[in-house]
Amino acid sequence: MANLDSVFQxxxxxxxxxIIAQLSTGPAVVSELAAPHDMALPSFLKHLRILEAGxxxxxxxxxxxxxxxxxxxxxxxxxxxxxxxxxTWEARLDRLDDFxxxxxxxxxxx
Amino acid sequence: MANLDSVFQxxxxxxxxxIIAQLSTGPAVVSELAAPHDMALPSFLKHLRILEAGxxxxxxxxxxxxxxxxxxxxxxxxxxxxxxxxxTWEARLDRLDDFxxxxxxxxxxx
Numbered sequence: 001m002a003n004l005d006s007v008f009q010x011x012x013x014x015x016x017x018x019i020i021a022q023l024s025t026g027p028a029v030v031s032e033l034a035a036p037h038d039m040a041l042p043s044f045l046k047h048l049r050i051l052e053a054g055x056x057x058x059x060x061x062x063x064x065x066x067x068x069x070x071x072x073x074x075x076x077x078x079x080x081x082x083x084x085x086x087x088t089w090e091a092r093l094d095r096l097d098d099f100x101x102x103x104x105x106x107x108x109x110x
Numbered sequence: 111m112a113n114l115d116s117v118f119q120x121x122x123x124x125x126x127x128x129i130i131a132q133l134s135t136g137p138a139v140v141s142e143l144a145a146p147h148d149m150a151l152p153s154f155l156k157h158l159r160i161l162e163a164g165x166x167x168x169x170x171x172x173x174x175x176x177x178x179x180x181x182x183x184x185x186x187x188x189x190x191x192x193x194x195x196x197x198t199w200e201a202r203l204d205r206l207d208d209f210x211x212x213x214x215x216x217x218x219x220x
Contacts (some may be wrong), residue, residue, distance in 0.1 A: 005116055011188075
């Protein structure tokens, strides 16, 4: 079970969202991930650690090269939570529509 | 355009997610929203201010009573971003499937 606090915390930073977007196209090594960001490596590695702790990525090391991969579980947990709120919200709007249609029918009745 | 940093920051706290879930069933006054939470009112109001700044809720005051409503734009921005990553990810898996099927065909060919 993913921890939603840290799953969403990971997404509250543009650098981390860019890393996730890059990894959704496939695994990448740390130097490829760091290249687009104008940031000192230690700061960049901190973002990777936060993403790993939040369940968004996993990494494996071969020699001096670390490869990162996206884990789909975190995205699924985030989408599930948002989808649940949307369904509740839409169900409420449907009931509201029914209510208003009903009121309008009553008005039109002779 | 919603600021995704603050949109997702709002969701990184269980109290704020509970407020959003409650408001997805319809508007509510502050006392109704605060009731389920064992928290001092100033702390609770701070969460409401964060949600308002993040674009998740709006509120109107009538006399001493403040009513909060969910704004669907923030949820839409969050779902859009997550959906974009999922589509990229799924497209990659489809290409991987095609590649593997292709390799398998080649092996089976005489």
